[in-house]
Amino acid sequence: MPLDIGSGSVVAVDTRSLRDAAARFDVAASHFDGARERAWAAVHATPFPLDQGSVESIARDAATAADGARAIAGELRRMADVYEIVEARTRMSFETSRGRERIQAVRAWEERILAAEARSPGALAEADRVTREWEQDWAKELLAQSSLGMDGIPGFVATLLGAAALDLVRGFGRGVVGPDARLVGRADAVRVAGYGTRVDRPATGVADGLRRIPDTAHALIRVEKYTFADRPAEYAVYVSGTRTLARGGSEALDTGSNLGAYFGMPAASYEAVRAALRDAGAKPGATVHAFGHSQGGMIASQLALQREYRVATLVTYGSPVSVVAPPDTLSVTLRNRDDPVGTGLTHGGAPIAGGAPGSVVVHDTHDPGPELWSLGMDAHSRESYERMAEQVDASADPRLAAASDRFAALAEAERVESVEYAAERAGDPR
Template identity: 35%
Template sequence: MSGIDVGHGGAISVDPDELRQLAGRMDAAALRHDEAARALRTAYQRIVDTPGLSALVDTVALWGLCQRSSVLHGECVDAAASTRLMADTYEYVELLIEARARGFGAVGDEARAGMRRLEESDPRIPDLARGLIERWEDERFAGLITQVPLGGLLGPVGIVPALVGAGSRLGVIPRGSRLRGVAEPVTVTPVKTATPSAAPSGLAGALSRIPEKRGAQVAVEKYSFAGGAAKYVVYVKGTQTFAPGDMGGPDPWDMKSNSQLYLGQTSASYEATLAAVEAAGARPGDEVRIVAHSQGGMVASHVAMQSEYDVPLVVTAGSPVDPTLDEDQTLVALGYTDDPVRALAGGGSPAGTGSRDSVVVTAEHSPGFAWGDFGEPHLLAAYVDLAEDADAAADPRIESVERLWDDLDDAAVIERTEYRAERTAR
């Protein structure tokens, strides 16, 4: 595995407001360097003007300090200006994505007005923004390009999903989207119960709670607190059967549900997940956090965007789509750059998504190519490995996400139920 990369996703690596705050600190540093330079110049002048004093002081070194302080002042001024320019450029990208997504309604018009304001403040900004997006587009499928053995014979296996996701724009679920149609009816049956001693610890700990063995596709943990309040964590599996004969078979986690969800249609797996959450006791408005792999990532995205539950946190691994979450929702998306299924997300949104705490963790699973590697980057076990590396990275962004689990440890009772879902005849 190559080294991991932790960011906010898309072409915007940091929040524009954070950059502006950094520029403000640079301005303060520039002011202090300027004050130091003036004080040193005054001291130097007094020393050389006082007969005999120069012999007691190294005036050459003193003048060198004066010059260095002046240089540092200029460097800080330039760095602050460049940082503000990048902040404006990142904001321009955000507004550009918003304008494209919203069309010509009031919100889209407001975004375009913001773009014009930034263009008028500095004519370099549009070109810089285009450069950011182009670089992101060039780099988002980096790992797949290496998966081209035998003179390119298998190249399309990796790159075609990426092109499908990028070209169709199906890899990013637009704000306000709702699944269409009606799925086949399902039955949901509890098959296993447990009483965990604590909430998940770290990203790897959360992914490891996704049901492993066949027989259950969804697990729901109910955290009951003193006073009667309850919160829930839902764990959703990935695709369980790939056989063409199972298109619409008894297991809702099949290729039929995959294609339905990717095309924005209601699937039996989505309905089964909601039924499991309800069976565990959750009611509209209750807080529900979701951890999901592969197809489960599509289910989780739509639950977060359109269900009646309060979904503050979504963790996905190898999801073929990215949701467009609100600013009070946090997305943690883990993806191998050489995972063809993850590539269906088309690189995600150039503007990122969710709260400021949202993070995208990426790495190349198998640099180069070996026959035994094909498909391995998409396995849940491979994503647990990536999550372990992220947990061990001591990155403050990962640490801030891990704190989102802390309140669950105050629960008086934790109950876990695993559910088996099946399609039923109408």
């Protein structure tokens, strides 16, 4: 099954790209108009006889091509307006949740919706349709696989339980996080220990980024320092997923951190990442490229949202939250449709990708059919996301060009030093 690459769960292509493409078709239409005019002018300007039928045919073909190019440009602009309405509604929901002080921002988004409908009558209804289709379909793979049942639970009962669980998750209202979200509360104190420094090579792609996430018993976090000849040093941080289902012990990436981070609190795992970056020399405001799988993706996302560092790149694999990244963060989200964490806990993910131009959301299905269902956790595994990431790196889709350019920029580093860190709660865990 081919990858589904888009600019969000609903938005297939970002509106800027659609409008740029429309402008190029306008230029093509003007060229065809010129060809038609030159064809007719040739009849009058040429002193010797011309085959008027052939000239008329050329002129008609040029006129038809011009009309076709204008029609495509119009349709591209209409879809841009449809997706702009989807984006405006998504951002309005974030502003509304922040209270009355954001009423002016809400009104500004409402005005953008009205303007889009005025430019493209029917765009509002089309936005309703594509959003409704997504809401009906996003959980299809999860529920289809649950229909096989579990040990001692018939398939139809498992499906009902699965649907009820997804509704419960939606009620939490935590799966989709806006760009202005801030952590609330106090985290456990942590301590980190680095395991030596080694000279390394730059990360080469999305799959290489996943492979650099620590997967050993002692290391939870990896930090790389990129030294350039012509610009300040940059850092890359790679964050592991949950290491234990227990909570309340010394382990920083446990279920307690998972729950705390999911509900918007500064978890021990988040504090551990900050401590590792500080130890590696990253000062507030430094440029950071953040990668994370599962809980690690959620922590990497929080790092981008809190703005302590300038997170230029955010790559997540099966994160339990879907963030609309800040406008200066290139966001690359990988999500299996049948992943109960990456899709189930995000309730299908944000309709839009947000972030810097070129940000993408990539969907795949781990098991195209339900016959291999195993509580869906295979779809959440590193191995599944590594296969998906390899396809991303091999893809020639132009929507991935910004990500490729980012890795090319990292390859300009004169020196790369990496350190892996262990992390644990300090003192008596709460």
